[in-house]
Amino acid sequence: MDWSGFLWAAADSSELATPIGPACACVAGRLLVAVALAALGLWCLLALDSKWTRRGGVGLAAGGVLLMASQLQLVQPWGDWLGFWLLAALAVLPAAAMIVSHRPVYSAIWFAVSLLGVASLLLWQGAQFLGLATMVVYAGAIVVTFLFVLMLALPAGYGRYDRISWGKLPVGVACLVASGLVGLCVWGLSPAPGAAGESPWQLAKPASTGMLSEDLLHPAHVAHLGSHLFTEYLLAIELAGVLLLMALVGAVSWMAQAQRYWQVPGDGVERTDHV
Amino acid sequence: MSDTAILQNHLFVGAVLFALGLIGFLVRRNVIVMFLCVELMLQGVALSLVSWSRYHGDWGGQMLVIFIITVAACEAALGLALVWIMAQRGGSLDIAIWQTLRERDQAPYTDREVPEEDRSVEDWPQLTPAGVEPVHPREEDMYRSHV
Amino acid sequence: MSLLLVPLVKIAIILFGVMTAAAYFVLLERRVAAWVQDRRGPNRVGIPGTNIRLFGLGQPLADGLKMILKEEYTPAHVDRGLYLLAPLVMMSAALAVFAVIPCGSTLPPIPALGLQEPIAMLVAPSFDVGMIYVFALSSIAVYGVILGGWASNSKYSFLGGLRSSAQLIAYELPLGLGLLGVVLATGSLRLDAIVAEQANTGVWFALSQPLGMLIFMISAFAEAARLPFDLPECEQELVGGYHTEYAGMKLVVFLTAEFIHMITASFLISILFLGGWHFWGLTGNAETPITWTLAAIRVGVLFAKVFAVIFFFMMVRWSWPRFRYDQLLALAWKVLLPLGLLNLVVLAILIEVQHPQVAGGWLDERFGAGRAVVSWLPGWLLLVLAFMLVAWLRPIMTDNRPRTDVDLLDSPLQE
Numbered sequence: 001m002d003w004s005g006f007l008w009a010a011a012d013s014s015e016l017a018t019p020i021g022p023a024c025a026c027v028a029g030r031l032l033v034a035v036a037l038a039a040l041g042l043w044c045l046l047a048l049d050s051k052w053t054r055r056g057g058v059g060l061a062a063g064g065v066l067l068m069a070s071q072l073q074l075v076q077p078w079g080d081w082l083g084f085w086l087l088a089a090l091a092v093l094p095a096a097a098m099i100v101s102h103r104p105v106y107s108a109i110w111f112a113v114s115l116l117g118v119a120s121l122l123l124w125q126g127a128q129f130l131g132l133a134t135m136v137v138y139a140g141a142i143v144v145t146f147l148f149v150l151m152l153a154l155p156a157g158y159g160r161y162d163r164i165s166w167g168k169l170p171v172g173v174a175c176l177v178a179s180g181l182v183g184l185c186v187w188g189l190s191p192a193p194g195a196a197g198e199s200p201w202q203l204a205k206p207a208s209t210g211m212l213s214e215d216l217l218h219p220a221h222v223a224h225l226g227s228h229l230f231t232e233y234l235l236a237i238e239l240a241g242v243l244l245l246m247a248l249v250g251a252v253s254w255m256a257q258a259q260r261y262w263q264v265p266g267d268g269v270e271r272t273d274h275v
Numbered sequence: 276m277s278d279t280a281i282l283q284n285h286l287f288v289g290a291v292l293f294a295l296g297l298i299g300f301l302v303r304r305n306v307i308v309m310f311l312c313v314e315l316m317l318q319g320v321a322l323s324l325v326s327w328s329r330y331h332g333d334w335g336g337q338m339l340v341i342f343i344i345t346v347a348a349c350e351a352a353l354g355l356a357l358v359w360i361m362a363q364r365g366g367s368l369d370i371a372i373w374q375t376l377r378e379r380d381q382a383p384y385t386d387r388e389v390p391e392e393d394r395s396v397e398d399w400p401q402l403t404p405a406g407v408e409p410v411h412p413r414e415e416d417m418y419r420s421h422v
Numbered sequence: 423m424s425l426l427l428v429p430l431v432k433i434a435i436i437l438f439g440v441m442t443a444a445a446y447f448v449l450l451e452r453r454v455a456a457w458v459q460d461r462r463g464p465n466r467v468g469i470p471g472t473n474i475r476l477f478g479l480g481q482p483l484a485d486g487l488k489m490i491l492k493e494e495y496t497p498a499h500v501d502r503g504l505y506l507l508a509p510l511v512m513m514s515a516a517l518a519v520f521a522v523i524p525c526g527s528t529l530p531p532i533p534a535l536g537l538q539e540p541i542a543m544l545v546a547p548s549f550d551v552g553m554i555y556v557f558a559l560s561s562i563a564v565y566g567v568i569l570g571g572w573a574s575n576s577k578y579s580f581l582g583g584l585r586s587s588a589q590l591i592a593y594e595l596p597l598g599l600g601l602l603g604v605v606l607a608t609g610s611l612r613l614d615a616i617v618a619e620q621a622n623t624g625v626w627f628a629l630s631q632p633l634g635m636l637i638f639m640i641s642a643f644a645e646a647a648r649l650p651f652d653l654p655e656c657e658q659e660l661v662g663g664y665h666t667e668y669a670g671m672k673l674v675v676f677l678t679a680e681f682i683h684m685i686t687a688s689f690l691i692s693i694l695f696l697g698g699w700h701f702w703g704l705t706g707n708a709e710t711p712i713t714w715t716l717a718a719i720r721v722g723v724l725f726a727k728v729f730a731v732i733f734f735f736m737m738v739r740w741s742w743p744r745f746r747y748d749q750l751l752a753l754a755w756k757v758l759l760p761l762g763l764l765n766l767v768v769l770a771i772l773i774e775v776q777h778p779q780v781a782g783g784w785l786d787e788r789f790g791a792g793r794a795v796v797s798w799l800p801g802w803l804l805l806v807l808a809f810m811l812v813a814w815l816r817p818i819m820t821d822n823r824p825r826t827d828v829d830l831l832d833s834p835l836q837e
Contacts, residue, residue, distance in 0.1 A: 140561020
C-alpha cells in the first residue's frame with residue numbers, strides 16, 4: 001500500500017532521492033483527510049442549499065484548509081504570522097464566497113474584495129507596483145467592466161441558472177480534484193522527515209540572497225522595475241502595448257457591428273456614429 | 276529559514292485561490308461568473324509568480340505578472356463584448372443555451388436538457404390601483420421588524 | 423512602540439482635519455455661491471445657544487446635527503447589503519488617499535519623545551508608488567457610485583450611477599497622462615519627491631508643463647464631479663442620480679465623500695503643479711535644514727495654495743454651465759486623451775534633450791542663468807499648438823460664439 005511510491009512515479013521524479021519513511025505516510029494521511037474534508041465542505045456549499053448544509057460546509061472546508069496549512073513551515077515573528085494569515089483570509093474567504101454566491105453582482109463584489117487581499121499580499125512581498133497595479137487595473141477597471149455588463153444584461157439581479165448547478169456528482173468530482181491538487185502542492189512543500197527542512201520536491205535553493213534580493217527589495221522600487229522592464233523585457237512590453245491596442249479596436253468594432261445588427265430598418269431613426 | 280516559510284505559505288494561498296477558481300469555473304452556469312473564476316485563477320498564478328520571484332531575487336516573475344495583468348485586461352474587454360452580443364442573441368447569460376453550438380454538418384449533442392422556465396407564474400410587483408387606499412394591517416403600524 | 427505611534431498620531435490629525443475641513447468648506451461654498459449671486463450666505467448661526475452671530479461659523483455644526491438626527495429609513499425595495507456598502511466604500515477610498523499626501527515638508531526631530539530623525543509630515547513616507555496609490559483609490563471610489571446606483575433598485579438611480587461611473591472612469595486616463603509629464607520630470611512617483619524637485623529647480627510644473635496642468639485640472643474637476651462636469655448630482659436631469667434613495671447619515675457620507683474628493687484634487691494640483699510648500703524666497707529648497715519656523719511657513723504656504731485652488735473650484739462651479747453627457751465623454755476620449763498622449767511624447771523628448779549628455783551642456787553654455795526660463799518656453803508653445811490643433815479638428819469645442827448656422831426657430835427643441 002505504498003501510495004507515496006505511486007505518486008512519485010506519477011510525478012516522474014528521477015532526480016528526487018529523498019527516502020520515504022513511515023513518518024511521511026503520516027503527513028500524507030493527514031493531507032488525505034484534509035483534502036477529503038475540504039472537498040466535502042465545498043460540495044456542501046455548492047451543491048446543497050439549506051442553512052445547515054451551508055454552515056456545515058463552511059466549517060468542513062475551513063477545517064480542511066487549516067489542516068493543510070498546518071503542514072507548512074511557520075512564518076517566524078508572530079506579528080508577521082498574524083498579519084500574513086489575516087491578509088490571506090482576506091484573499092481566500094471572499095474568493096470562496098464568490099464561487100458560492102447565488103447573485104452574480106455579489107460575486108463580482110466578493111471578487112473585488114479578494115483582489116484587495118491579493119494586492120496586500122503582493123505588497124507584503126515587496127512588489128509595490130504590482131500590488132497597486134492589480135488594484136488599479138483589475139479592481140478598478142476590469143471588475144467595473146464586469147459589473148457594467150452584469151447590470152445591463154441581468155437587470156433582475158440573478159437568473160434561475162444561478163441557483164442550480166450542473167448536478168451533484170460533477171460538482172463533487174470538481175471539488176475533489178481541486179482539493180487534491182492543493183493537497184499535492186502542500187505535500188510537495190512540506191518538509192520530508194529525515195531530510196532536515198528539505199521538501200520532497202527539493203525546492204531549488206535561491207542562487208544568492210545577497211545582491212539579487214537587494215535589487216528586488218530596493219526602496220526605489222519603481223525605478224528598478226522600470227529599468228529592467230525597458231531593457232531586458234522591452235520587446236515584450238511593446239508587444240503588450242500592441243495587444244492592448246488590438247483588443248481595444250476589436251471590442252469597439254464588434255460592438256459597432258452588433259449595433260448595425262440591432263438596427264431596425266425603416267423606423268425612420270437616423271443613426272449616426274459620431275458626435 | 277524564514278524565506279522558505281514565506282514562500283511556502285504564499286504558494287499555498289496561490290494554490291487555494293487557483294483551486295477555488297477552478298471549482299467555480301466548472302460548477303457555475305452564469306457566463307460572467309465563469310469569467311470571474313478565470314480571473315481568480317489568474318490571481319492565484321500571479322501570487323505564486325511573485326513569491327518565486329522574491330525567493331530567487333529574479334525580476335522575471337514580476338514581469339510575467341505585469342503581462343498577465345495586461346492580457347487579462349485584453350481578454351476581459353474582448354470576452355465581455357462577446358458575452359454581451361451572446362446575451363443579446365440568446366436572451367440570457369446561461370451558458371447552457373449554447374450547448375448545441377456545432378459545425379454545420381455535425382449532429383447536435385446536448386449534455387443535459389435545460390429545463391424550461393415556468394413563465395406562467397411571474398412574480399411581478401403588485402401596485403395598488405390609484406385612488407383606492409390600500410388596507411393597512413394594524414401589526415405593521417405597531418411593530419416594524421427592521422428599519 | 424513609537425514606530426507605530428507616530429503614524430497613528432498623523433492619521434488621527436489627518437482624519438480630524440479633513441472631516442472638519444469638509445464641513446467648513448461646505449460653509450465656504452455657500453458663502454462663495456452667495457457672493458457670486460449677489461446675496462448673503464448663511465451668516466446667522468454662530469455660537470449655539472447664544473445670539474452671537476460669528477459670521478455663520480456654527481452653520482456646519484447645525485447642518486451636521488440636522489443630518490444625524492434626520493429620520494433614516496431604508497426603503498423596502500433596496501438591496502440591503504450593497505445599499506449599506508456603497509457609502510462606506512466611497513468614504514473609505516476618499517479618506518485613505520491622505521496617507522500619501524504631504525501636508526508640509528518635515529518637522530525637526532523631537533528628542534524628548536525619542537524621535538531622532540526629522541518627522542515627515544506624511545503618513546507613509548517611504549511608499550515608493552504614491553501616485554499609483556492615489557489612482558487605485560480613485561478607482562475604488564467608482565464602486566461606491568455603481569453600487570449606490572444598483573442597490574437603490576430604481577431607474578433614475580441606476581442610470582445615474584452608470585453615467586457617473588462612466589464619467590469617472592473616462593477621466594481617469596487623462597488624469598494619469600497629465601501627471602506622467604510631472605513624473606518624467608521628477609523621476610519618482612512620490613509626492614514629497616515631486617515637491618522637492620520643484621523646490622530645487624525653482625520652476626513649478628505649472629510654468630514648465632502648462633498643457634499637462636490644464637489636462638490634469640480638467641480631469642480633476644471631472645473626477646471630483648464638480649461643475650462643469652456635474653451630471654452625477656444635477657437635479658434637472660437625474661433627480662438625485664445615484665444618491666436619490668439615500669437619506670440621513672448615508673447621504674451625508676456620500677456628500678462628504680464628494681467634498682473630500684474635491685479637497686484631494688486641490689491638494690494634488692497644489693502639490694504636483696503649484697510647487698507644494700515651496701515659495702521663492704520664503705521657504706528655501708529641499709536641502710535647507712528644517713527648523714520649526716521654516717516648517718510652519720511651509721505648511722502655511724501649502725495650505726494657502728490649497729485654499730486658493732478650492733476657491734477656484736467653487737468659483738468655477740458658479741460661473742459655467744454644465745456639459746451635456748455626450749459632450750462630456752467626447753471631451754474625455756476624443757480631446758483630452760489625445761492631447762495627453764501628445765503632451766507625454768513631447769515632454770519625453772524635451773526632457774531627454776535637456777539631459778546633460780544630450781544638449782543640456784549646450785543649453786547651460788548658451789543661456790547660463792536664464793536656462794530655467796528657456797526650459798519653460800517649449801511647454802507654452804505646446805499649449806498654443808494643442809489649442810490650435812483642437813480648434814482645427816473640432817472647432818465647435820473652441821469656439822464660444824453663438825451658432826448662426828442653425829436656425830433655432832425650426833429646430834425640434836422649439837416645439
